[in-house]
Amino acid sequence: GGQPVSEERAAVESRTKELYDNDKMLQFHSAEENPYIRELYDEDLAGHRAHELLHTTYQNRKRIQGEDIVLSKGGGDKKLSLTICFGTxxxxxxxxxxxxxxxxxxxEQGILEDTEFIASFCGERCEKGPVLTINGKTIEGCTLEKAVAEIERQNLS
Structure with a gap:
């Protein structure tokens, strides 16, 4: 659902006018004015039943549940921990x-043995991807250049 999005001011103004004109023709302008809705609440939707029907439940939208997946374990002291989101x-x-x-x-840097690479699935920052975490520091909109700069900043390569 929701309203359509338009960048054109004329389209927004036209939609506003059309909605207003349509609303003027309606007998009721809000749910509170509608006697049928009021009757429905009074007779059928009292107490617990109304609560059950009217409250939204929320759920985790991750497509893959469970633990992260180790892509590259490394063998040394694991000085570099990289976690990349592979959510959709x-x-x-x-x-x-x-x-x-x-x-x-x-x-190329010769630090593969000291690197652990992990894939995670959705860190709830979908619009800011790709998301990479380097030794606990999260980088949104990550590029190779940003990642390399952070690795160098931490004196890891």
Whole structure:
């Protein structure tokens, strides 16, 4: 649901006028004015039944439940911990490409043995992906350049 979104001011003004004109023709302008709705609440939706029918429940929308997946375990002291979100939105925004480039980078730097690479699935920051966490520091809209800069800032490569 929801209202359509338009960047054109004329379209917004036209929709507003059409909704107003339509509302003027209606017998009731709000649910409180409608005697049928009032009767329904008074007779059928008293107390607990109304509560059951009218309250929304929320659920976790993760498609993959459970623990993160270790992509590369490393063998040394694991000085570098990389966690990349592979949720749908981050994946579509380039997480797989970022992962491949970061793997190449840690190999080139000779720190693969000290690197643990983990895939997580949805950190609830979908619009800010791809999301990468480096030793606890989260980088939204992460690029290879941002990741390498943070790795270097932490003196890890």
């Amino acid at each position: 939105s981050c994946f579509l925004r380039g997480a797989q490409d970022l992962y491949q480039k970061l793997m190449d980078h840690v190999k």
